Amino acid sequence: MENKSKESSKIPPTVDQKIKRRNFISFGVFFAASTGAIAGWEWLLKSPKEKFGITGGTRVPLRRALNKTELFFRNFFSNNHLVKTYPAEMAAKQVRINSLIGIEEDLHFDPQKWKLSVLIKNGESLNINLEEIKSLPKTEIIYDFKCVEGWDQIQHWGGVKLSDFLNHFKLDEEIKKQYMGLQTPNGKYYIGLEMQSALHPQTLLAYEMNGKPLANEHGAPLRLIIPVKYGIKNLKRIGTMSFSNSRPKDYWAEHGYDYYSGL
Amino acid sequence: MRWTHWVNFPVLLIMIWSGLFIYWANDAYGISIFGFSLFKFFPKWFYDYFHISRRLAEGMAFHFLFMWVFFINGLLYIGYTILSGAWRELLPKRGSFKEAWQVLLHDLHIRTTLPPQKKYNAAQRIAYTAIILMGFGSVFTGLAIYKPVQFYWICWLCGGYHVARILHFAFTIGYVLFFVIHVLQVVLAGWNNFRSVVSGFEVVETAIETEQEIAVENSQTNNSDGKQI
Incomplete structure (x- = not known):
């Protein structure tokens, strides 16, 4: 309507012409934008696969988005944010076994000979047996264990707080590193954690489930229970613990999952 | 406002598509009586037809990228609607619910007259306001499921992890129903x-x-x- 006065010196376009012109422009822009959107989508679907390394199994832009999203949501992490706990009666009696990767191949695993090996500086390692770990203050937690697949279950675990363990063995230098890596004794399953989550007050090295020593299929003799992460990070049967400033290798991050997988 | 509408359409489609990948990994919802499954969301042929099975990691990666687009687009829409004053045309008014019933009867060819309306009729006001609230609900319940420990208070407000997950799912079903009616109405409107x-x-x-x-x-x-x- 405003155009009418401006163009009065020339032959004013008829109303019909104006309608046509505006429609032409609008639909032109609309189709251009749609084409752009489809092209963008095609590009994303066919974008290069990420180079296999610490992470793998997805496309470069998607991995970049996961990593950036991690950085954003890590701002909200706090040791004061605790997972909800429940009374012991609510804990499941039949605890779900979802995966045995890293422990099922070890048919002749002998828990008596087991020692946790903690890799510290200069290639040295501490080898700690279960009795030493059990002599530390015990912490129990009954909480809703969450799997990345979407299921969850209230479970009852007992063990030593990972932060208590690290303090007891005076791993002060190691705690200053950014990441902790854990592996099964056979090295077939492995995870990485940022130190923040490892030091969370509800993160346990668990040796009991429902008040009894861990069964093999639940990760005997010692496993990780980390409520601020999905189940994929709750490694069964810890063999070695290591510390680094770069991301340790992580089984499911190599298969296209988010490295962080935090809750 | 038009732009955010058209951006939202493919983004929501992607969110539902990638959401199905995630849902597949634990497809728990359905209605069963005495252990007999009467009805289960998404039979096998559905998963097969849309190639949904075993794509959880991919689904999560897409979902957690496009959630940002969905969220920012939603903010732009709400911001624009408030600043431009367009909300006056959109929010239901007193009497809208009664009028909406008359609109419904008219649309179903039960009633011949239509209540007076401006840009949007009463039924539209309710539907379009509801869909915005649902969009907010999806983000809110989504956060509750995504970070139930860090955003424990959101999870609590949603009624816990399970309720949040069901609501998140229900909103999605709501979008699909909305979409069907919406497109039908657009076709009828010409x-x-x-x-x-x-x-x-x-x-x-x-x-x-x-x-x-x-x-x-x-x-x-x-x-x-x-x-x-």
Whole structure:
């Protein structure tokens, strides 16, 4: 309507012409934008696969988005944010076994000979047996264990707080590193954690489930229970613990999952 | 406002698509009586047809990228609606619920007269406000499921992890139902209406057919949106 006065010196376009012109422009822009959107989508679907390394199994832009999203949501992490706990009666009696990767191949695993090996500086390692770990203050937690697949279950675990363990063995230098890596004794399953989550007050090295020593299929003799992460990070049967400033290798991050997988 | 509408369409589609990948990994919802499954969301043929199985990691990666687009687009829409004053055309008014019932009866050809309306009728006001609230609900319940420990208070407000997950799922079903009715209404409303959603203006033909007039309906409400059904 405003155009009418401006163009009065020339032959004013008829109303019909104006309608046509505006429609032409609008639909032109609309189709251009749609084409752009489809092209963008095609590009994303066919974008290069990420180079296999610490992470793998997805496309470069998607991995970049996961990593950036991690950085954003890590701002909200706090040791004061605790997972909800429940009374012991609510804990499941039949605890779900979802995966045995890293422990099922070890048919002749002998828990008596087991020692946790903690890799510290200069290639040295501490080898700690279960009795030493059990002599530390015990912490129990009954909480809703969450799997990345979407299921969850209230479970009852007992063990030593990972932060208590690290303090007891005076791993002060190691705690200053950014990441902790854990592996099964056979090295077939492995995870990485940022130190923040490892030091969370509800993160346990668990040796009991429902008040009894861990069964093999639940990760005997010692496993990780980390409520601020999905189940994929709750490694069964810890063999070695290591510390680094770069991301340790992580089984499911190599298969296209988010490295962080935090809750 | 038109732009956010058209951005939202493919983004929501992607969110539902990638959401199905995630849902597949633990497809728990359905209705069963005495252990007999009467009805389960998504039978096997559905998963097969859309190639949904075993794509959880991929689904999460897409979901957690496009959630940002969905969220930012939603903020832009709400921000624009508030700043432009367009919310006055959208929010239900007193009497809207009663009028909406009359609109429904009219649309179902039970009633012949339509209550007086401006840009949006009462039923539209309710539907379009509801869909915005649902969008907010999806983000809110989504956060509750995504970070139930860090955002424990959101999770608590949603009624816990399970309720949040069910609500998140229900909103999605709601979008699909909305979409079906929405498209049906657009088809019934005709080409001129659809054109206005793209171009932002509407052609009103006056009694004398040769004389047409552009009603740039911004004059009344100061917004550049077309009349939508």
